[in-house]
Amino acid sequence: MTLVVDIRRRTGGLQLDATFEAGPGLTALFGRSGAGKTSLINVIAGLLRPDEGRVAVNGTVLVDTACAIHVPPHKRRVGYVFQEGRLFPHMTVRQNLLYGRWFAPEATRAGDFAHVVELLGIEMLLDRRPARLSGGEKQRVAIGRALLASPRLLLMDEPLASLDEARKAEILPYIERLRDESRVPIVYVSHSVAEVARLATTIVVLSQGSVVSVGPVADVMGRIDLFPHTGRAEAGAIIEAILEGHDDAFGLSLLRSQAGLWRLPRMDLAPGSRVRIRVRARDVILAAKPPEQLSALNVLAGVVSGIAAAEGPIVEVRVDCNGEAIIARVTRYSVQQLGLKPGAPVHALVKSVALDRRSVSGPLRTGMDGDDA
Amino acid sequence: MSWSMLTPEEWTAVRLSLRVASVATISALPLGIAIALLLARGRFWGKSLVDGFVLLPLILPPVVTGYLLLILFGRRGPVGSFLAEHLGIVFSFRWTGAALACGIMGFPLMVRAIRLSIEAVDPRLEQAAATLGANRAWTFLTITLPLIAPGIITGMILCFAKAMGEFGATITFVSNIPGETQTLPSAIYTFTQVPGGEVGALRLTIVAILIAMAALLASEVLARRTNRHLDIE
Structure with missing residues (x-):
């Protein structure tokens, strides 16, 4: 699988101008707040339109301004785990998990329900409502919900940012399992060196809307010239x-x-x-x-x-x-x-x-x- | 006959009022949701104009609204004659006209309640539904509509209550014909205009209070149930 991104977008103060390719595994979009990470994955998800450029997953074109193609978000089959979970409050955990299934084409219905539920350790939560879940539980359900929609690509926007250290430690192993066991490539937005170091296969360093560096995580993290962009304290x-x-x-x-x-x-x-x-x-x-x-x-x-x-x-x-x-x-x-x-x-x-x-x-x-x- | 028993004529007025208010509320609902959506989410030139126009019946003297309806929807009115000729729908001096007048008077209250609840829905939940594959129509049916259900119930109850009490616009537009357009408030008004009508007026007043209380209780129960459904403490 490959994700090809080559887009330009101007909004407010941020000039997004990003070109990169990502292979299988987990690709981390890494950079400081305001570097354009979230805007970039919103473009991939179809929630934002680029001024010009192209986004393709596995050869399927999602955006190509040259050909006036802009596939609407609900037809992209791009799973999205939001920072704040965004579970549907009027549905149980089970209903939340099954929501995307209605819309997924029959043939692509990956991963049976039981497997995803077991992978994320959420068996005990199925009949509860989101209001009764802890922050960590909500994020695990949000990951399961995105996975069960059989996405061709999974986007995660700082899924751990709103959690305390203990909750982060609770979820990290699940994301590691996801990376290693599921066939869905992941694009993971983070500004935490610790998370990226632990999870990423490939890392894309963003600074002020532009890609500063792309490569295997150990190579990029081993470069001392990138510290101004990645932050020194945790380097x-x-x-x-x-x-x-x-x-x-x-x-x-x-x-x-x-x-x-x-x-x-x-x-x-x-x-x-x-x-x-x-x-x-x-x-x-x-x-x-x-x-x-x-x-x-x-x-x-x-x-x-x-x-x-x-x-x-x-x-x-x-x-x-x-x-x-x-x-x-x-x-x-x-x-x-x-x-x-x-x-x-x-x-x-x-x-x-x-x-x-x-x-x-x-x-x-x-x-x-x-x-x- | 005991003073507490309603006469057949009084029963007719009560039944007619319930029918007029129900038809008014139910017919206003689809348009009410559409206008509320437009005002809550739409961005277009002249939005405040639409907003003001919807609120107008709340601010105008009801008699003015009734008179405007008479001009527009009367037999010779431009809209009224068109509807009568082509669709066979007649409003003037019919109970349907009373329902129209009541619906228009209750409409601003309904739109306001629904609009507030739409504005309280987090649009990011709708974005999440889109990334899961739901198109706009499905997102509205499965996410937005259930989340605004409490607002819709409140809006319906407010519209129903307003319709039950509507007097000025109704009497101006469709007059006060027993059995056809004489609603509960018109009947009470008629009683107060004749000698010895006090007992009848009192009986209908008690009925009006009971119906109002019942509507209020029903809205309480429904609101509590939907809130429990939404798990909001």
Whole structure:
């Protein structure tokens, strides 16, 4: 499956000018508030008209201003999970879930009801009304409702933004399952680095209505020049690792990535599981010489491969550890003291305790490219 | 005959009033919903003009409305003669004319109630229905209509109550013919104009109070039921 977007639209202060292609799996539209993320997926859903351009899913044209084609939203079969759920208040959860089914063509009725209900863990809620659901439950029902309309594409507009941390943690595994188990490609809007790092297959970085960068999530997150667009505070590299085993005596898990061996607080996953670890730049310390007698357990040797140009006191340094990027946020003073420059050997240190459960994704069923069968 | 028993003539007036008010309310409903939708959602030039025109019967003296109806819908009126010739519908001095007058007088109240409830519906729910595959007509039937049901009920009750009490426009337009156009208020008025009519007037007044109370109670019960249906606390 491919989603092809090439549109221009002018509204108010925002000039939307976006061109990208997205493959299977989960594509994150990432950027700050006001970057045009929601406008962009509203164009894909048909709720907004572009001034000019083209949108196509799997070769089916949804918009082509050159041919005066604008398929109305109800004929697009594009599922949409809104930020605020938008469940129908006068219907039960079951009626909400089945709403789109009436309109889906018989032949395309994917996924039986029971499977989707089980996937999202909403069996207990079927006879309730939306007013009696928690925020997290509402969002799971909204996801199920969109899925059961048999969409060719699923759009999610910051579905977790209105939820607290506990509720987010409740829903994230369901979205991971959706990404890995359903054949529906997902476009996911977010301004949260943590969510994108955990969920995305491909990432599209938007800034002021334009696409700044597109690519596999680890590549894009490993670029230090994009921080002005992605936000510095939460920035960090993404490491793909395989769980090798557990150290039960100390409650640690051992993982191996291209960069080397990692020790993390124990997680309940079977050896052999693939996970994604987000290593925040501010949690990384750099050392010019191999450090000894240190409490930080993760020491990865590498070579400086880039230093972001900065005026202020803080600088991002990109370290290439055997082909895998790790980013460190250090002071400009330290860069000078250690004599860091591209090509200089260096050791990246990460405290195990900095890599808590929230930095690690659930098991990835397949590789980075998802299930593109 | 006991003072509490209605005479056959009085019964006729009560029945006629109920029929006139019911027909007026039910006939006004489709147009009322359409105009309310237009005013709540439409964006067009002259909207405030339409709004004002709909409200006019509420502000004008009822006698003026009745007189305008007489000019337009009377036998020789432009609309009245057309309808009588081509469709065989006659309004003047018929109970249908009373229903027309009552419907027009109750119309602004009905439109206002329905319009307010339409404005309270979140259009984003309708967008959500569209992304699930529902076209505009289905969205209206399955989302908008159930959500505005309480407003429609309120509007109908208000229109019905107004129609039951309508006097000025009715008597001007279709006069006060017992058995044909003499509604409850006209009957009470007639009683007050003849010596010894007080008892009859009182009896019909009690009936009017009972009907008003019943309509109010019915609207309460219906509103509570639809609210429970919507799960609004």
